[in-house]
Amino acid sequence: MDLSSRVTKLNQSKLNTKGRYVLYWMQMFKRASHNYALNFAIQMANERQLPLVVYEGLKFYYPWANDRIHTFILEGVAEKQAEFSERGVRYIFYLQRNKRDPRNTVAKLAREAALVVTDDYPCFIIPEHNQRIAELKLPVYAVDANGMVPLSALPKEEYAAYTIRPKLNRLLPDLPRTIVTPHLDVQKPTLDVECPETIVSPDNIADLVSECDIDHTVKPSNRYHGGTAAGRKRLTHFVRNILPHYDKTRNDPSVDGSSRLSPYLHFGFLSIQEVVAAVEQAKAPNTAKDAFLEEAIVRRELSFNFTRHNPDYDSLKSLPVWALKTMRDHADDPRPELLDAERIEAADTYDELWNAAQRELLSTGLLHNYMRMLWGKRVIEWQRSYEMAFELLVHLNNKYALDGRDPNSYAGILWCFGKHDRPWFEREIFGTIRYMTSRSMAKKFNARRYMGSV
Numbered sequence: 001m002d003l004s005s006r007v008t009k010l011n012q013s014k015l016n017t018k019g020r021y022v023l024y025w026m027q028m029f030k031r032a033s034h035n036y037a038l039n040f041a042i043q044m045a046n047e048r049q050l051p052l053v054v055y056e057g058l059k060f061y062y063p064w065a066n067d068r069i070h071t072f073i074l075e076g077v078a079e080k081q082a083e084f085s086e087r088g089v090r091y092i093f094y095l096q097r098n099k100r101d102p103r104n105t106v107a108k109l110a111r112e113a114a115l116v117v118t119d120d121y122p123c124f125i126i127p128e129h130n131q132r133i134a135e136l137k138l139p140v141y142a143v144d145a146n147g148m149v150p151l152s153a154l155p156k157e158e159y160a161a162y163t164i165r166p167k168l169n170r171l172l173p174d175l176p177r178t179i180v181t182p183h184l185d186v187q188k189p190t191l192d193v194e195c196p197e198t199i200v201s202p203d204n205i206a207d208l209v210s211e212c213d214i215d216h217t218v219k220p221s222n223r224y225h226g227g228t229a230a231g232r233k234r235l236t237h238f239v240r241n242i243l244p245h246y247d248k249t250r251n252d253p254s255v256d257g258s259s260r261l262s263p264y265l266h267f268g269f270l271s272i273q274e275v276v277a278a279v280e281q282a283k284a285p286n287t288a289k290d291a292f293l294e295e296a297i298v299r300r301e302l303s304f305n306f307t308r309h310n311p312d313y314d315s316l317k318s319l320p321v322w323a324l325k326t327m328r329d330h331a332d333d334p335r336p337e338l339l340d341a342e343r344i345e346a347a348d349t350y351d352e353l354w355n356a357a358q359r360e361l362l363s364t365g366l367l368h369n370y371m372r373m374l375w376g377k378r379v380i381e382w383q384r385s386y387e388m389a390f391e392l393l394v395h396l397n398n399k400y401a402l403d404g405r406d407p408n409s410y411a412g413i414l415w416c417f418g419k420h421d422r423p424w425f426e427r428e429i430f431g432t433i434r435y436m437t438s439r440s441m442a443k444k445f446n447a448r449r450y451m452g453s454v
């Protein structure tokens with residue numbers, strides 16, 4: 001398979017001809033199949049007749065590191081260990097618990113590698129990681145396994161869904177739905193390497209997490225479990241039982257009416273290709289399939305395109321001119337309903353529907369899409385400035401949501417401030433940015449049932 005549109009060489013260093021293996025640093029595409037980055041690493045290993053080492057590390061000091069995120073990631077480790085071993089790949093998982101544990105493991109592993117393959121992901125800490133690893137004195141390749149369409153196919157920031165949609169639709173018919181993992185020629189699943197390693201099993205996850213210097217106040221999700229197997233189970237359930245009426249239920253937070261696959265897509269436990277193939281092949285009306293593909297491809301790839309091309313993706317500076325202007329015009333409007341960030345975080349506001357949304361986020365680690373829009377919009381009224389509202393939303397979303405720290409996180413929150421949207425009617429505080437109220441929202445679905453369920 002030609003992967004050239006998905007591969008970027010990050011430096012001009014020469015091959016380490018003494019390298020004993022090819023190293024794949026798995027950061028975001030945490031899966032042992034349906035993975036372009038893995039396929040490229042296997043291809044590189046086969047061309048040099050070398051074994052492959054896949055390294056996945058989890059450190060204690062990334063922003064918002066907490067029990068919920070750690071647990072979800074650890075739940076996907078044992079299955080990868082088994083699958084990689086079967087494929088003849090040496091897979092190493094290492095949990096760096098605190099300052100005293102060994103660090104710089106990737107750089108140390110790279111010393112004996114011929115070349116390095118890494119995940120190309122457009123936001124959060126990954127671009128910085130890749131910049132640092134590109135300084136090594138051996139070739140480093142970043143592979144984009146994010147979307148259906150390679151990020152390089154759209155070289156500029158798209159303005160909105162209506163501008164990206166026709167471009168994606170032109171490219172989609174010819175793009176693969178299945179990513180077959182190539183055979184690895186030199187199989188050494190127990191290859192001796194200089195690297196600390198953590199053995200993870202379902203029985204020791206809680207203990208491992210408790211030993212880490214991370215935020216222990218954010219508990220593991222009471223509903224969602226990490227890993228490709230868990231993601232596939234939910235995908236099968238979704239395709240059989242929810243997809244046939246997705247277009248009608250996706251906006252009803254009081255029922256199980258959407259895929260709830262975003263945490264699995266975020267951590268790369270599932271590839272978008274696998275999800276799209278399952279939906280396209282399902283027995284379901286085309287209206288339902290189209291509604292799902294609009295979200296999973298058009299909206300999702302718009303977010304990735306945004307974070308790839310806009311260096312201000314985590315700031316209000318990335319908003320369109322009309323939104324910036326209306327915010328300037330209304331910056332000094334009185335805010336009669338100001339609330340402390342602590343009360344907002346604790347789901348202790350006067351708005352019961354909003355509190356229910358925050359409770360869902362606090363306990364499950366996910367927030368229904370329809371509620372998420374209201375969740376973001378209301379905070380704009382409750383903070384003294386747009387910047388404070390934005391920062392609080394990013395903080396809460398990235399701290400509690402399993403799917404946080406994603407291109408969709410930044411694009412979704414910025415949408416509340418007008419990104420990828422259009423001007424509406426003028427009003428206080430919001431100016432021409434679209435406004436939503438809990439009262440009008442509550443009329444559109446069974447709000448009482450939703451509030452009782454979370």
Ligand SMILES: Cc1cc2nc3c(=O)[nH]c(=O)nc-3n(C[C@H](O)[C@H](O)[C@H](O)COP(=O)(O)OP(=O)(O)OC[C@H]3O[C@@H](n4cnc5c(N)ncnc54)[C@H](O)[C@@H]3O)c2cc1C
Binds near residue numbers: 299409410
């Ligand atoms: C304030 C706010 C914050 C958000 N934060 C996040 C976030 O942190 N992570 C995240 O993945 N999404 C975020 N979104 C987008 C959207 O709400 C979630 O993707 C969706 O709720 C996930 O639920 P689902 O998997 O059941 O979606 P489904 O309706 O089943 O959709 C399938 C997939 O399509 C993608 N998708 C769905 N809606 C959107 C959308 N509006 N924009 C982009 N992609 C979409 C997701 O990958 C999702 O898993 C946010 C939206 C808003 C308004």
